[in-house]
Amino acid sequence: MNILMINGTMRKGSTYHVGKMLIDKIATKEDQVIELFLPKDMPEFCRGCGRCIMEDETKCFDYLMYMKRLTGLIDKANLLILTSPVHVMHVTGAMKSMLDHYGYRFMVHRPGASMFRKQAVCIATAAGGGVRSTLKDMKISLQFWGAARVYTYGMSVASLGWDGVSADKKERIDRDLSKLVLKISKDPDGVNPGIKTRALFYIMRSFHKKGMSPVDDNYWKEMGWLGKERPWKLLKKEEL
Numbered sequence: 300m301n302i303l304m305i306n307g308t309m310r311k312g313s314t315y316h317v318g319k320m321l322i323d324k325i326a327t328k329e330d331q332v333i334e335l336f337l338p339k340d341m342p343e344f345c346r347g348c349g350r351c352i353m354e355d356e357t358k359c360f361d362y363l364m365y366m367k368r369l370t371g372l373i374d375k376a377n378l379l380i381l382t383s384p385v386h387v388m389h390v391t392g393a394m395k396s397m398l399d400h401y402g403y404r405f406m407v408h409r410p411g412a413s414m415f416r417k418q419a420v421c422i423a424t425a426a427g428g429g430v431r432s433t434l435k436d437m438k439i440s441l442q443f444w445g446a447a448r449v450y451t452y453g454m455s456v457a458s459l460g461w462d463g464v465s466a467d468k469k470e471r472i473d474r475d476l477s478k479l480v481l482k483i484s485k486d487p488d489g490v491n492p493g494i495k496t497r498a499l500f501y502i503m504r505s506f507h508k509k510g511m512s513p514v515d516d517n518y519w520k521e522m523g524w525l526g527k528e529r530p531w532k533l534l535k536k537e538e539l
């Protein structure tokens with residue numbers, strides 16, 4: 300299994316530790332684990348030019364320097380973990396900035412085929428409040444990207460750093476993550492999108508059948524999704 304963790308902060312604080320605990324519980328020796336840190340691994344803001352949506356994602360000013368590598372890693376991952384501390388009730392600016400760059404991957408445009416067989420986990424920690432809204436920030440993108448299964452885990456840790464988190468809380472996090480691992484590990488080869496994702500796919504498919512924008516319509520046509528192909532059918536290895 301390929302595991303990719305994208306951290307919305309460079310800080311190896313509480314949020315990172317929760318993500319790392321999850322990886323330690325789930326990864327085997329054979330698994331490839333890659334950890335990325337924002338903003339280092341994608342430091343640019345979306346300029347809002349819309350060229351990724353209207354022309355091609357390779358036209359993004361940040362494609363060659365950052366997005367090409369990042370997208371390649373996302374596509375190869377079987378398990379995608381997005382983490383963010385709560386910063387003023389939402390994801391960090393760095394995480395939001397990265398998510399903005401993937402507007403073109405929303406299902407209404409050109410979702411990546413491999414997303415529909417991928418599992419994803421969103422992790423957030425806060426000192427007090429804002430965990431729900433922060434998890435939602437990340438979950439919304441993953442769902443609209445077409446991720447087959449999206450799990451969330453958040454904890455109010457009552458601290459500004461991992462060292463200040465109480466032993467009780469750490470034990471609880473450990474227990475919660477063990478339960479989450481059971482869900483993720485259940486039939487990892489049979490990951491299929493749920494009814495909501497499929498319904499969204501079919502709504503978008505009907506739009507593209509009628510015709511929305513030539514770039515997106517052609518993509519759906521080339522993927523065979525306007526015909527009989529479906530992205531959640533077993534993809535060939537080279538497509539993953």
Ligand SMILES: Cc1cc2nc3c(=O)[nH]c(=O)nc-3n(C[C@H](O)[C@H](O)[C@H](O)COP(=O)(O)O)c2cc1C
Nearest residue numbers: 312313314384385386387388424425426427428459
């Ligand atoms: C700029 C900034 C904004 C924050 N905003 C919130 C907030 O809105 N709600 C909250 O409960 N904690 C907030 N916090 C606290 C962090 O979310 C909390 O300490 C978190 O566990 C830190 O995770 P980290 O150790 O991975 O950086 C904020 C911290 C910073 C630095």
